[in-house]
Amino acid sequence: MRYLPLSPDDRAEMLAKIGVDHIDGLFADVPADKLLTEPLDLPRRKGEIEVERILGRMAARNVAASSVPFFVGAGAYKHHVPASVDHLIQRSEFLTSYTPYQPEIAQGTLQYLFEFQTQVAALTGMEVANASMYDGSTGTGEAVLMAHRVTKRRKAVLSGGLHPHYREVVETLSRMASDAVVALPADPLGDEDILAAIDDETSCVVMQTPDVFGNLRDLRKIAEKAHSHGALLIAVFTEVMSLGLVTPPGEMGADIVVGEGQSIGNALNFGGPYVGLFAARKQHVRQMPGRLCGETVDADGRRGFVLTLSTREQHIRRDKATSNICTNSGLCCLAFTIHMSLLGQTGLQRVARVNHANAVKLADRLASVTGVKVLNGTFFNEFTVRLSKPAAGVVEALAAMGVLGGVPYSRLAPQAGLDDLLLVASTEVNTDEDREALAIALEKALR
DSSP: OTTOOOOHHHHHHHHHHHTOSSGGGGGTTSOGGGSOSSOOSOOSOOOHHHHHHHHHHHHHTOOOGGGSOBOOOTTOOOOOOOHHHHHHTTOTTTOOSSOSSSGGGOHHHHHHHHHHHHHHHHHHTOSEEOSOBSOHHHHHHHHHHHHHHHHTOOEEEEOTTSOHHHHHHHHHHHHHHTOEEEEOOOOTTSOOOGGGGOOTTOOEEEEESSOTTSOOOOOHHHHHHHHHTTOEEEEEESOGGGGGTSOOGGGGTOSEEEEEOTTTTOOOGGGOOOOEEEEEOGGGGGGOOSEEEEEEEOTTSOEEEEEEEEOBTTTSOGGGOSBSOOOOTTHHHHHHHHHHHHHHHHHHHHHHHHHHHHHHHHHHHHHTSTTEEEOOSSOSSEEEEEESSOHHHHHHHHHHTTOBOOEEHHHHOGGGOOTTEEEEEOOTTOOHHHHHHHHHHHHHHTO
16 A cells, blocks of 8 residues: 555564564553554545545534634633734745744744744743743643753642643653652632642742632742742743733742743634743743744844744754754744734733623623632633532533533543533623623523
8 A cells, every 4th residue: 555655574674673572662651541442433444525525524513612602711712813913924024934044034034033032021021031832731841841950850849720731741741751740739719828838859839820710829929938949930821811911920920931822813723733932030041942033133234133042952962952842933923923013012901901801790790690609709811610510511501502601620630529610711702792691501501
């Protein structure tokens, strides 16, 4: 078969060179419960037309976020992205065909990356930012590895308010490197005693604000305690729009700030690709992963842009590399930069205020529904409600009524035993009619 050119002898020779007896040996580091025990239930072969029809029917089962009242968040948020963003990201002045190794032919790419870094540093209240990561979760994992390099320690303390997917990325990387992780239990109310978990062996403390349950967390005392033990504070966010209104993590003592930038310039896209934001103190710049673009002048004294720091093993000696992540310097990063440029500081603050006001309206309305209790004392545009029934079943019932009502926490962390918690987000795209539709649907689903 032309798509499988290797013979059994070819495969046996390759495995012998690698040093394993069977192909399963190549997956030895993957947990057994994550491996399939048998092939997927798919036809062995289909013609192109048949495949198009099958995939078309599958796609038709999706409900577009813009077609119904939509309150899903938990790390991926629906915001309005101006049509001008999609137009401008296609202009050849900015979007070049390859990564910016040769500055003389990639000035557009290098310039927007430079501006992107400036925007991220300003948003987070930090001194330096890199040219982006894959997404917020991988950025968090890289931040923990960076903290280990800076402190020469190998233990991370994770808040119970950290998004479970972000926690799992950190745990996976740590397990492969035999690093220690202390993960506190899920904390819906945001009142955990994380200070007690910090000791002289701690490399870093990872705190999310707003946390996965929507609580705003004051990081100042945590930063003070971490620093007193020689540890770093890593501040995480999943909703970058919140930085238009809340105190930036850098102003609360964070040493590294990472998060998801999807909310600005990027649509939901069924979960990706997204754009990870990564910022740090200037003193730690040489331990940052990814790329750093800088400003210079050419031979004629004209302003120009170059790659100032490249930490991937592709560019430098492997033992000097800090990461194999090359960055996400592409369309997602460019879209973020253009949208931020269109908004400006005033525009971002205005949109952030609308987000918060809409969420307050929704929380007040849902609090009047029998069987619903709002848990948060503070929040930005996302909060947690406790339901009188398991949230997963309620969400399915809401969907059947044409409302996408949020994310059950049990979907993110099935083992946490918090089946009655529902994460609800309300952004600038939600209307009074949308909020009323959710409240009415909840009343029906909880009867």
